Amino acid sequence: MTITNVGVVGCGLMGSGIVQVAAQAGCQVLFVEANDELVKRGLGRLHETLEGLVGKGKLDAKAWDAAQARIAGTTRLEDLKSCDLVIEAMTENQPLKNETFAKLDRICPPSTILASNTSSCNVTAMAAATRRPGLVLGLHFFNPVPLMKLVEVVRTILTDDAAVETAIEWVRALGKTPVQTKDSTAFIVNRLLVPYLLDAIRVYESGLASLEDIDAAMKLGCGYPMGPGDVRGVSGASLRAPAVAQAHGHRRTARTEDREGLLPLHRHVATPERTGAGRPPGAAAGPRARAACIAREGCRRRARATCRVGEG
Numbered sequence: 001m002t003i004t005n006v007g008v009v010g011c012g013l014m015g016s017g018i019v020q021v022a023a024q025a026g027c028q029v030l031f032v033e034a035n036d037e038l039v040k041r042g043l044g045r046l047h048e049t050l051e052g053l054v055g056k057g058k059l060d061a062k063a064w065d066a067a068q069a070r071i072a073g074t075t076r077l078e079d080l081k082s083c084d085l086v087i088e089a090m091t092e093n094q095p096l097k098n099e100t101f102a103k104l105d106r107i108c109p110p111s112t113i114l115a116s117n118t119s120s121c122n123v124t125a126m127a128a129a130t131r132r133p134g135l136v137l138g139l140h141f142f143n144p145v146p147l148m149k150l151v152e153v154v155r156t157i158l159t160d161d162a163a164v165e166t167a168i169e170w171v172r173a174l175g176k177t178p179v180q181t182k183d184s185t186a187f188i189v190n191r192l193l194v195p196y197l198l199d200a201i202r203v204y205e206s207g208l209a210s211l212e213d214i215d216a217a218m219k220l221g222c223g224y225p226m227g228p229g230d231v232r233g234v235s236g237a238s239l240r241a242p243a244v245a246q247a248h249g250h251r252r253t254a255r256t257e258d259r260e261g262l263l264p265l266h267r268h269v270a271t272p273e274r275t276g277a278g279r280p281p282g283a284a285a286g287p288r289a290r291a292a293c294i295a296r297e298g299c300r301r302r303a304r305a306t307c308r309v310g311e312g
């Protein structure tokens, strides 16, 4: 089966990237958002991104027009009724995803492949919510979607070979590289990456080295293009508590305080300089903002003046 009509449910960070790469690859793409305001926001974000690519000379104006013309947004899941493939990229919430898969199953033709971009929810549970478990799989893109080449194609024990082959072919048509994995917490990349990042935190917390030296050590000593601190900054939004806690709990007999301490510490490691978000580079949070953050997050770096979170 050739995929030409694609539906994307959720047009946030990942969904908008998936909409963009699918439209640029020539698919008609319809995304669904929770309300009109969010549909407008999604279209605006896509417009800006494509315009930015034209500005940088990475996309010509004609290709921009064509890609834009292939993208539409709606608030009605029912509008996905003519899609060959629907990719769910909603908030990470298992019951919400299961419920959405059950609805999509009722709306879409029996041949439509239903995929989830989840990082940590159970794809098999989503498949079980439908009457077409053979056509349900995971398509795990990485952030930022237009730049990251990898897509993990996740099969459950119920997924048909033909659905996996179609998905792999489509991923290749997007110019990306598919790897196959079974449905299991954190799949391949996060299964390996999360313990590595946790160990990097422990090395830092034990006072063995500064964050900068840990990054330099792994870049120069192992040939990694980024150190663990840089990776955490770039993938900040993806390392949400459920994904981390699940992978962590799955692999290790983790101490409770490790799990509880992880997110606050992550917020401090993922500084605005690393994430590029919020505060301009170099502007450290003031003492009041740091105090508010420490009170809110229970940060272990309370004695340090280097905290730059200061969201308060």
Ligand SMILES: NC(=O)c1ccc[n+]([C@@H]2O[C@H](COP(=O)([O-])OP(=O)(O)OC[C@H]3O[C@@H](n4cnc5c(N)ncnc54)[C@H](O)[C@@H]3O)[C@@H](O)[C@H]2O)c1
Pocket: 009, 010, 011, 012, 013, 014, 015, 032, 033, 034, 038, 088, 089, 090, 091, 092, 093, 117, 118, 119, 120, 140, 141, 142, 143, 235, 237, 238, 239
């Ligand atoms: N952020 C990452 O780096 C990353 C990487 C790989 C996979 N993922 C996975 O991708 C999915 C989305 O993550 P994200 O970072 O884009 O989140 P996000 O919060 O940026 O986007 C989620 C979107 O879903 C929309 N949404 C929520 N309920 C909806 C509903 N009922 N109908 C339609 N839209 C709805 C929200 O309005 C929001 O725009 C999650 O499953 C996450 O695990 C995230």
